[in-house]
Amino acid sequence: MAAATTWSSFFLITDARPAHASCIPRERDALLAFNEGINDTDGYLGSWQQGGRRQHCCRWVGISCNKVTGHVTQLDLGQSFLVGHINPSLISLEHLEYLNLNGTGITGPNGVIPEFLGSFQSLKHLDLSEMPAFSGILPRQLGNLTKLEYLDLSTSNSAVYSTDVSWLSRLPRLVYLDMSYMNLSSIPADWPLVVNMLPSLEYLGLRGCSLSSASQPLTHLNLTNLQHLDLFYNNLSHPIASSWFWNITSMEHLNLDETYLYGAFPDALGNMTSLMSLRFSHFADSVTIVYPTTMTVDLKNLCDLERLTLDESLSGGNITEFIDNLPQCSSNRLQYLAMHSNNMVGMMPTDVGKLTSLQLLILSHNNITGPIPPGIGDYTYIEYLDLAHNYLTGSIPPHIASCTRLVHLLLSDNRLSAHIPSKIGMLRNLTELDLSRNSLDGEVTREHLVISRA
Template identity: 45%
Template sequence: MHFSSGRPGGSVGASCIPRERDALLSFKRGITSDPMGVLDSWHKKDCCQWRGVKCSNRTSHVLRLHLRNLSPETGLVGEISNSLLSMDRLVHLDLSMNYLEGPSGRMPEFLGSLTRLRYLNLSGIPFSGRVLPQLGNLSNLQHLDLSGQSYPYMYSKDISWVARIPNLQYLGMNSVNLGTIVDCPYVVNMIPSLKALNLRSCSLPTANQSLPHINLTKLERLDLSGNIFAHPMARGWFWNLTGLQHLYLAGTKLYGQAPDALAHMTSLEVIDLSFNRNMGTMTTSFKNLCSLKILDLSWCQIVGNIKDIIGRMPQCPLNKLQVLRLGYNNISGNMPDQTAHLTTLVVLDISVNNLNGGIPHGVGLLFSLSRLDLSSNNLSGPVPSEIGMLGNLTMMNLEGNNLTGNFTEEHFASLTRLKELYLDGNSLRITVGPDWIPPFSLEEAALGSCQLGPSFPAWLQFQVDIR
């Protein structure tokens, strides 16, 4: 395949083939609205110079038609013309996020005849009705995205056709109703080339299955969030996928703890188990997951001591953990000094729990921290001045605790990037000099219960960006 880009969407060194130009013009005639002017260039003689069109420099055939939009509300409106069949060398077709349709609002059947396609993205197009099983004829596909966006939903009662696409690397069917599919893991396990599987909010009935032999050795991303499984987390079919890097299981009503097999999934970089409301006492260990960057366990009804939970975080010579979300659980105890060992953290959220005691001085060692949320706990005592060393901090939320004492200029010393400050619901005094000029420019602040002085503080007068 040989093509080169001129301006965005065009090709140089190619001259348009007349029948393919006619096919594109026929497609344009099916478009009834083009609010962003995407097709404004579709009148020039050489269609290889049209926006969204790329041709082969060697044969001049159209190879790519890329008309992806940011949102259907501003996208193309109209019908997908079967004139696309005339472009029989097409390998890349992206019509995503446009308000397009086929007959009666359904996916047009002729798409199953574009057998040279390697890339097909129809995501965000408000199709209704059944997903075409004829897409299984596209045996050269490497990327297939059929993800819906909103009602009316597409559905499929049989996805066995997917197994006929032997080189598929990406499959996206988010928001496609798969409520009657019980063999999903067995079908996708027949595609060893698969690297990403996105099946979010598909009404899948269960993940309580086991694969006797794992073929998905290349799978790096699995998103099953938003499917209501409602069975023990440990029974999921995915725990032996040791090559996984991203695992999303948010809002699946899985309950209990992850199995010991998780400790062997050492390639994991992202784990999202949020909004699974009944995990109970934390027994899962993440100590060996040295590649882990994001761990979201918020809204999981986790019960336990914060020291024990922090002790289960990755303990590696080169930790990579950047985001730790533990908000909206039932975690208690004093924040341990070990928190300071998580030096790569960018986001730390332990809000809406039952933490008590003071904020450890070691929090000042989390130099990469951008967002710190310890709100709605039972923390008490003074805020350590070391918090003023967090030069990357953009948001600090300590509201709704029992914190006391002074917030001084030292607490703010290096907070040059601070945009959001929430200290309400404590008994804090902000004591700074009358001529102090803060190093930050706040956009949001909640200081309702703080003692600010006998008169409106001069430093707040400089915060002109507060909304």
């Protein structure tokens, strides 16, 4: 996962080659025993051999050692396409701080994550993500890894499950935790209380975990460092305001896509001044009827907000009021605003151009009326502009020719009339222009420009 790459930077991965100390014979033997249970068809572990110059295991691929003591501190076999079994001999690596088996076909006995992984008392980084051979219950013994700072258990096969995550509370140093697509449907509803006991946590990935609720109230907030929360694709289905995370002002990225939370967004959202990205889209027919949702929150102080995605999620609202509530900071950073199919009404405000950093604006499939304001020409960074399937009237403002970075301009299925501004043909980056199903006249011709007029 991309996010995992970002947070792994806190634990430096080095290709240490000890200049003085040799590897410990007992640890070398443990690695050789592990190698015996591995099917290495690509010869990735070709350097793992006994005798001669190969005696120095700290020079083997994927192995790093302490330069002074010679103890093995890192075992990094991620994305190596190895298959086989994790041999308990690895317990001899008592000083192991970093273990990465990401993307391999390595597994434990009977396909489960082995309990003995909880024996690595020095471990700070454990990555068991995207390991398709794993299945069964997640061992509670991972709670013994009290020095752990990074834990990635994310998967894509949902064959690994847990009925209790209380053991996480014994990992107070965790900075990064990803359990995405693991089956957590049977864990107690008070799981947020467990997460709240991880004061160092910055990243929490729980997408697609079959969680049924995120409404547990937190009387005392310990998650003062949490920056990234991903709850995508969990059918939470309770009032959005009752969720536990709205008072976390350190939050930078919040993904609530396809969570089916409903009701009014809480005013506390307006106090999340560190927020850079908020995603709350449903992409399901009639979802706003079953789960009516509104957003009238004042977001004017969210000066760091760069991305706001609300596609197919709101049951209505006034576009003028909504835009007036967007960040109004001297340095406006909002670059991405997507709100198609939200039953929005009203007219676009005349000062719409205050969002000067916008690169993408999607307001299609709403009930917006009135003219396209001339202020649209102030979007000098805009690349994608979609106002299709509304009730816009009047002409296309010639000021749109100031949007020199436009690549896609979609204005179909409106009630636009008058002459098409000839200056549109001068937008050299424009590759798609859809003006179909309007009452416009005139022509725009330019080589390599796809134009829809029918």
